[in-house]
Amino acid sequence: MTDVSRECQSELDCLRKGIDAIDQQIVELLSKRQQQVNQVVALKKAHNLQVYHPAREEDLISARRQQAREAGLCPDFIEELYRIIIHRSRVVQSGQMAVKGVKPGATVLIVGGTGEMGRYFVDWFQRAGYGVRSMGSRDWENISALCDGIDLAIISVTIDKTPEIIERIGPYLPPDAVLADVTSIKKKPLAAMLAAHSGPVIGLHPLFGPTTSTLDKQIVVATPGRDDAACRWVTDQFATWGSIIVTATAEEHDQIMEFVQALRHFATFSFGQFLAAKNVPLARTLEFSSPIYRLELGMVGRLFAQDAGLYAEIIFATPERRALLKEYIASLARNLDMLETGDRSVFEAEFKKIAAWFGPFGEQAIRESSFLIDKLIERF
Amino acid sequence: MTDVSRECQSELDCLRKGIDAIDQQIVELLSKRQQQVNQVVALKKAHNLQVYHPAREEDLISARRQQAREAGLCPDFIEELYRIIIHRSRVVQSGQMAVKGVKPGATVLIVGGTGEMGRYFVDWFQRAGYGVRSMGSRDWENISALCDGIDLAIISVTIDKTPEIIERIGPYLPPDAVLADVTSIKKKPLAAMLAAHSGPVIGLHPLFGPTTSTLDKQIVVATPGRDDAACRWVTDQFATWGSIIVTATAEEHDQIMEFVQALRHFATFSFGQFLAAKNVPLARTLEFSSPIYRLELGMVGRLFAQDAGLYAEIIFATPERRALLKEYIASLARNLDMLETGDRSVFEAEFKKIAAWFGPFGEQAIRESSFLIDKLIERF
Structure with a gap:
């Protein structure tokens, strides 16, 4: 090795040691960050708050992009890193939130539970540990037994049949059961539910189909009907699965x-x-x-x-x-x-x-x- | 807002500020890291050393994975981040090192080189080490000098002006220079090029805009005009940048x-x-x-x-x-x-x-x- 290359090598080694020291600090900071995030989760859990805050995440990204720009770094590069960091912290957060149903022991009736979307909900509620009953068009003779003691009835039938089915099932529902539908229009079904049932009512529109493998960040529009407090556990359940609940009037929806x-x-x-x-x-x-x-x-x-x-x-x-x-x-x-x-x-x-x-x-x-x-x- | 939720909110704000401060430090460190990497590149360039050191990169990843494990972080998560950081630093490094073109020493004239797409090509050809001349609408008085000794003229002007510009520039082109256009229609420009120039002619339609950061897997449609063999290096150059060349007649295109x-x-x-x-x-x-x-x-x-x-x-x-x-x-x-x-x-x-x-x-x-x-x- 010549003197020149030896000198170069030691300079290179020195620079590399500097990079290693920086990398070590970065990982230390990521570890600290994770601890802070864990505290946020604990707090949210204790106060029953939603995990995911899209606006907060976008603000964070914008701030880091701005800092990157000022520091002469490529903002897209920093954004790419932070998308991963944020995604990771969300995965950790949802893991720490309860996987169990938010209302243990509750019984759910899926009306139209033999249809594609109905089967999808049967599956999700079952996996969350709920008692699930599924009702198809041939089960009307057992309607009293099917409705007996349920905490939630979800109407998952085609739009044109929804008002009729709601009217027909109304009299059989326990007075304090939540009545919800999942059709993609909300004005008519909500009116039908309020007319057919005197207890808690909420309209839901899940913006995803039965082929969706995760509910993470999938949107559910909720149009409140009656007794929001009593309906709360249903939207909480979707939030626990990772869905984002957007509340609107049926008209706006x-x-x-x-x-x-x-x-x-x-x-x-x-x-x-x-x-x-x-x-x-x-x-x-x-x-x-x-x-x-x-x-x-x-x-x-x-x-x-x-x-x-x-x-x-x-x-x-x-x-x-x-x-x-x-x-x-x-x-x-x-x-x-x-x-x-x-x-x-x-x-x-x-x-x-x-x-x-x-x-x-x-x-x-x-x-x-x-x-x-x-x-x-x-x-x- | 109740006292409980106010207290929770201020605690949440405090934790978030902590996270923001950590993030700011992380980006600062990434900026410092970039400066160190730049010094490494300068040193390597001065001593004609290879940029890419796979072994060094794997060592670095291993060290960070180990640190992650000890700090209770997911090693895969840290590896994912560091693959991006390393990839980025390699991109920056190769950008600073020269990437040679397939026809070293060739000179390229970009007609319309002051337009957005023109500037884009000026940049790519320059970075590939070509001699690049850029010509705008005010440069017609220097047309002879601009065309003197060029190996390739690329017409990058709007569709409506293309035939006229081709006709005007034709007489100034060296007989063996390749004449190409990059407009999004091909029949008319190709006919105009064949009429204006007796040497090699090829129509090109790059299916991407000047905001595309990589040519990797981007498509360039080539419509041969005259003397394919002599035009070959031009399509080869795009292929070297990672583009896919699709050949078609101007009519089909x-x-x-x-x-x-x-x-x-x-x-x-x-x-x-x-x-x-x-x-x-x-x-x-x-x-x-x-x-x-x-x-x-x-x-x-x-x-x-x-x-x-x-x-x-x-x-x-x-x-x-x-x-x-x-x-x-x-x-x-x-x-x-x-x-x-x-x-x-x-x-x-x-x-x-x-x-x-x-x-x-x-x-x-x-x-x-x-x-x-x-x-x-x-x-x-």
Whole structure:
């Protein structure tokens, strides 16, 4: 070894020792952090608070991104690290919260328990240690026995049958049992439940299907009906499974869902419909496709791999929804002129107006979808 | 607020402040770490040493896993973090070391090098060690000097200007220089290049934008024009950056792109347009949103965070495209009847027909998107 390289080697060793010392401090701090998080969990548990706070997590990420920027570090790199740290601390937290049902010994009746969604809930409640009874359309002769002593009845049948089933089961429910439904509209079912039952009532809309393997961060919209306090254990149970409970009036829920479900699914349906009508060479377009196109086409393909009846139900649920979809078609047709004349300036002006309306969400969407594209590339 | 909850809240705030302070220290240490790594790189560069030391990295991971175990942290969690930290520091290191191009010593002229996409290519070719000249609209007086001795000219200007610029620059090109364009249509530019230049010609369509941080697995469609062998190094260069080269005729390319780009972007545009027109409470819908909705809305938001002109260019590129979009609008309007009458059976029949057309792609899409949804849940 020459003197120069020996000198270089010792310098390198010295720098590496410095890096090792830094790494040791980082892991020490992560350990301290975990202890603090454990204290937060204990506190939340003692006061019956929700584990997951999306806003708090986003604030934390933003603060660290800002610090990274100021320190000349790549903010995306720091965000990636903190997403893992936060995810980890959430896993630890949920592990420490009770896995047992929040109301031990309670009995749950799933009406429509033989359907796909019904079976899904039967499974979840059973695994949480509840007494679970499942009721199908042939079990009406045993209705008294099935309802006897239950603490919760969940109506999990198709939208069109929901009001009728609620009316029919109402008289058999114990007066203090919670009556809940899980359909994707809330105004009508909630009204039907309040009319049929004098005890606690709550409308639920789980925003996930029976193929979802974890309830972690899955959303359940809760529309309170009567006696919130008595219904509390039901939403707590979903929160314990990791779900996020969003509370809304039935009116607000139905209005928002017109967009979140009906419009979105109809738009996707129409897009797939046109691709099929034009007999687009799907496989070849995928060869020509950026990951983002693959992702977008996947969203379309995904819809058509699911149940036609389910989507019919969502799209045709109410006359208001159908009116909205007709408005959507009319809105598209207003672009015909621009396409006819080929006037880009009209398009660009409209585009900028919409971009302003979307505001900062656009940037955030770029960040999120870029992350997913990377994952897609990594994996496929 | 009761006293109990107030007390709990202040305790919670205090713990959170503690966590924030720890996080700040962690990021500070990561910044210090980066500085040390930079010194290592400088030293290695000066002494011509290899950047990547697998053994050193594994030692480092082992030491941190050991420390984690002793501190009661999950070793896998710490390893996951350190893989990212190490990966990042390798990215920074290789960025600082030179990455040679496939044709060392070659000179590249980026026409439109002051535009966003142009600057992007200037950057990539420069980092690969090429001599890079950038030409904007004010540089026509120096055109002879700019073209002198170049090996490749890449036309990166808007679609409408492309044929004119090609025609104008043709006479100045060395006869054996490769002439390429990167616009998103290929028939017209390719014809213009073949007419303007007698040497090697190739049309390129990179299916990514200037915000893409890696070319890994990104697709570049190549439409051969003249003298494939002489053009080869250009596609090889993209392949070296990790891009996938898909070869097609200009005709096929343009036809496929009508669907992959024009139709898709127009559908997304129209969807966002309607959300804005209805002034949908975006933030509130996100609270009500399943991860898949977040993903889909993200695709819409993403579009509007990008350049209006770029999308105008894609959508209005050719009269054929505009005709296709008008067909699409007409196709949607044919669903009006079904919405008017509320006839689900029509919808379900149509749905099943389309599902059959999609075939196995639907199942595959479910698999891929479920994977992404898991990633999305983990991360956001």
